[in-house]
Amino acid sequence: MPLNRCKICQDPYEEILSFGKMPLGNGFLNENQIPNEYFFEMGVGFCERSMMFQLTNQPSPEQMFHGEYAFFTGSSEGMKNHFHQFSEKIINNLPATDQETFVVEIGSNDGTMLQNFSNRGIKCMGVEPSENVAKEAINNGIKTKISFFNEKVAEEIQDENGFASVIYAANVMCHIPNINSIFKGISILLDKNGVFYFEDPYLGDVINKNSFDQIYDEHVFLFSLHSVQFVASMNGLDLINAEPLTTHGGSMRYTLCHKGRFSVSENTNKLIQKEKRLGLNRLNTFKSFERNIKRIKEQLLDLLLDLKNKGKLVSGYGATSKSTTILNYCGIDHSLISWISDTTPTKQGKLTPGTHIPVVPYSKFKEDTPNYAVLFAWNHADEIMQKEKEFSRNGGRWITFFPEIKVI
Numbered sequence: 001m002p003l004n005r006c007k008i009c010q011d012p013y014e015e016i017l018s019f020g021k022m023p024l025g026n027g028f029l030n031e032n033q034i035p036n037e038y039f040f041e042m043g044v045g046f047c048e049r050s051m052m053f054q055l056t057n058q059p060s061p062e063q064m065f066h067g068e069y070a071f072f073t074g075s076s077e078g079m080k081n082h083f084h085q086f087s088e089k090i091i092n093n094l095p096a097t098d099q100e101t102f103v104v105e106i107g108s109n110d111g112t113m114l115q116n117f118s119n120r121g122i123k124c125m126g127v128e129p130s131e132n133v134a135k136e137a138i139n140n141g142i143k144t145k146i147s148f149f150n151e152k153v154a155e156e157i158q159d160e161n162g163f164a165s166v167i168y169a170a171n172v173m174c175h176i177p178n179i180n181s182i183f184k185g186i187s188i189l190l191d192k193n194g195v196f197y198f199e200d201p202y203l204g205d206v207i208n209k210n211s212f213d214q215i216y217d218e219h220v221f222l223f224s225l226h227s228v229q230f231v232a233s234m235n236g237l238d239l240i241n242a243e244p245l246t247t248h249g250g251s252m253r254y255t256l257c258h259k260g261r262f263s264v265s266e267n268t269n270k271l272i273q274k275e276k277r278l279g280l281n282r283l284n285t286f287k288s289f290e291r292n293i294k295r296i297k298e299q300l301l302d303l304l305l306d307l308k309n310k311g312k313l314v315s316g317y318g319a320t321s322k323s324t325t326i327l328n329y330c331g332i333d334h335s336l337i338s339w340i341s342d343t344t345p346t347k348q349g350k351l352t353p354g355t356h357i358p359v360v361p362y363s364k365f366k367e368d369t370p371n372y373a374v375l376f377a378w379n380h381a382d383e384i385m386q387k388e389k390e391f392s393r394n395g396g397r398w399i400t401f402f403p404e405i406k407v408i
């Protein structure tokens with residue numbers, strides 16, 4: 001087995017879990033693209049020094065966040081509201097800086113979040129590598145640099161605009177292998193009294209829920225307060241607050257500042273203690289996680305095979321990027337799940353990455369109602385259960401898999 005080196009501290013670490021050959025989580029494809037479909041060996045490891053849970057191997061960022069990146073933040077009402085609420089919170093807590101307030105978003109997508117600042121007349125700009133989404137932001141009047149963020153880009157932005165009062169990144173930091181360069185860039189660009197906020201799926205939720213579908217090519221890291229403290233400290237920053245969020249099946253929002261500028265919140269210390277009890281700082285924790293997910297795999301396959309033998313129609317609900325991990329790791333194809341309905345027009349008519357299950361419009365779920373529906377969009381369960389009461393009333397059953405397999 002090749003020696004893995006921690007992307008944060010360069011210490012060697014062992015792979016703890018191998019998922020085998022995996023396609024891109026978001027790699028929905030047409031039939032004629034199957035012969036050239038991209039796969040990589042997906043595994044995860046835990047560095048005992050930095051306490052970072054990380055992919056051992058992943059495609060290059062250019063392969064994932066290219067000119068045709070499919071996700072537009074503005075297409076999700078839930079995320080639009082989430083960002084609006086957070087922008088209000090940022091505006092109400094703007095740090096006292098010597099110069100004009102300046103907000104920078106890393107991975108600004110189509111400018112949905114920054115629009116909230118722009119509407120209030122606050123100077124802001126975004127940095128976004130995917131050209132198609134960045135152009136959408138520019139067309140909407142949001143200043144956007146089409147680039148990956150790093151030290152050089154941070155220097156350029158600082159030269160042109162001055163220091164940033166607030167830097168913000170949502171569901172971005174966990175995507176970037178060279179994360180030290182991002183943190184270095186932040187310490188260059190951030191005003192001495194400025195704050196950096198970022199939010200990403202939280203390792204504590206993954207371990208509590210066994211939600212191993214959070215592990216896919218785009219999630220190079222799953223952060224904890226322990227690992228964020230380590231990487232921040234290496235780059236001259238302090239973690240001063242953390243706030244659990246319900247988005248993406250369980251996330252954490254971190255607040256950082258220049259070392260020694262502000263005091264660490266009581267809540268941060270409490271969450272650190274909670275992580276110690278959960279074992280997020282210890283390798284052994286991940287060994288039991290491995291056992292749990294192997295059990296989920298076996299039980300899900302047994303259930304789907306049994307339903308197939310009984311002649312039941314089983315569909316999937318929500319062709320999420322996360323479902324790519326479950327489907328490929330468990331080896332679930334078209335013979336076990338007939339189709340997956342999804343409301344996203346760009347996914348409809350395509351096949352799921354690696355397992356080639358047809359993705360169909362939501363109308364199919366209503367017209368050709370299945371006996372069983374696997375809830376791949378489990379992170380939207382409340383909204384979906386509310387919307388689909390009729391499915392259950394008519395005898396339809398949901399299959400959920402975290403923290404254990406359940407038929408509801």
Ligand code: TMP
Pocket residue numbers: 317318319320321341342343344347362377379380383384
């Ligand atoms: P997300 O987990 O990245 O938000 O993706 C959710 C996917 O599930 C997205 O492709 C849209 C789909 N979806 C539905 O098909 N129906 C729904 O009611 C919801 C909430 C999501």
